[in-house]
Amino acid sequence: MVEDEPGDELMAGASGKETILWRIRHGTRDVPENERPEDVPIERGYRTAGDAGRDEIVEQFAERAAEYKAAVRRVSESELPGAISEALKRRGVEKLVIPPNLPEEWIPEDVETLRDAARPRLTNEELDASDGVLTGCALAIAQTGTIVLDAGPAQGRRALTLLPDYHLCVVREEQITGLVPEAFARLEETVRDERRAITFISGPSATSDIELNRVEGVHGPRTLEVLIAG
């Protein structure tokens, strides 16, 4: 238990822990005294690495992300700045949120930029009033059409990609992994050493709560656009 908790009642939590642990030990009396967790075998017979080639992986990611109703386009490295500017124009973005360490050449000249930094930070109200956000990503997963953000360079803190209604995300071909387990393996260090937050994004926000009709967009960005560069 931590010491600086508010309120008297929380002191009861200390004995709560003892009670619960005691109940667990009592409830698992059938487990041999000397059994270690590792003694319970885990069969990891599932695929942990794919055998698809680079092209196939990139193609699969593009296809599957598009199935979630994300707009996906493949461009070459040199076409990228033009494609970004075009996408923003089409969408009518005037005020664009920029995370720290976004490559400068990605940022079109004719938009008003709202740059987030450690100081000063953009307020939630500023983010809410913006027209969109432009980011990179940590990696992407072909198998599921997922973009992964880890609050690292060119992505920024989580609120940046949450409050604006439009998210334009650049994925470099070499950032795309084949299978889900490969992605978790690659993220392990960031989580373990830097404890950064991880967000998986598979298409724009959606709900099927009304008569099971899929509606794109409730609380998160209602439009997600992906540019695959390579």
Next chain:
Amino acid sequence: MKVKTPDAFSKGKTPRFEESAKTALADTQLRRNLGKATKTIREKRKVVVEEMPDWEALREAGRSLKERTLRHLDEYLEQLEESVTRAGGHVHWARDADEANRIITSIVKSHEAEEIVKVKSIATDETKLNEHLEREGIHAFETDLAELIIQLAGETSSHILVPAIHKNRAEIRELFVRELGAEGLSDNPPDLANAARLYLRKKFLSAKVGVSGANFAAADTGTVCVVESEGNGRMCTTLPPVLVTLMGIEKVIPSWRDFEVFMQLLPRSSTAERMNPYTSFWTGVSESGDGPREFHLVLMDNGRTDVLADEIGRQTLNCIRCSACLNVCPVYERVGGHAYNSVYPGPIGAILTPQLVGIGKPGPDSLPYASSLCGACYEVCPVKINIPQVLIHLRGKVVRKKQDTGGLKSKLDPENVAMQAVAKVFSDPERFEQAQKLARIGQWPLARNGSIHRLPGRLAGWTETRDLRAVPEQSFREWWKTNRGTN
């Protein structure tokens, strides 16, 4: 269709399943909605599961990971506490629902918050957190579209995943016009979703405290995970300066790496997607100011250690709340979630509810009988919970409890004697099927108006106290085999 009534986790008695099912069966709108919904999800799930060549290997990994965790739950919870604390979070332990509610309330009060935003969490439905907060002068805003709908309507959820499955668009429009003042609103789903977006955006921006549940928490890194679709989960876990997460103690998993198993099993089993739109993973509080400044994790028992102590019942705690078992259940499809009078409906509810609240209460005790033992739930369960086995085991416990507490009179009670015989038959699906076949051949002299009025021999006591519905021409199990294959 129904206002808030007590469920198995609130104070007061709840009706038996048979009684509630009767009302539900009479509601044709509900049955139509449910039939359409479960069929759609069932078919979609089949497609995304069949494209996975290693699905069975993933299920086995999921099951064995849960087994390892549950056999050593004390160790994993202590490790989780250590990891979360190291990452700047606070960990609390709650023996029961009441203690969990008190802990959460005092955190909210210490920040002088009168409003909080919440992302769907069945654990907080179990503790009746919202009602508790309301009594303390704190209003909890549900932020999932479906949860908002049922909160505004003053109702209870009818499906783990799509809680407002029983409401159609016209009803939702009417509700939003009345409760949110959304004049001129159409009943187009995108318009309805937009009305909710506008209403809740203000709440997200002003709330000082967010409350969430957790799908998983990794003991080795202290990383907590919320799986969702709409983005309200991201809002609640990112924007308010204080985050409180309530988690059942069985949600811990050994390590970060194990997400690779569960994040494949869960989305395909629940929403029948390769991946759900958003998943958030956070580890304590961020040093660079990304997200909340303060994070509290409340680990709750509330009956789970009783489930753990039952060697057959223990596997129930494997559950990752995907709701696949609901969508394939022929009983659920016909009666819907409300008939279970529990925050956990369907096959999983039928085994989890009576174990969490304890055997000996008429309502929950009736749930293990709310099944035809067709086995479809077991086949789809991503963590391989043998639901039929647990159902039969619990039926036996219910009968024994009755005998133990009832004295001699109850031991000789014809219903109890009959139940013993029934329990024996039910204890083995093979024998059960056999009995059903026999009953169909032998029942005709006894059946009148579609009900069996008297059964021969030892089973007579059972029919003396209730009308048995005639055994169907084809049992659910047989029907399932011929009509749906092994989906």
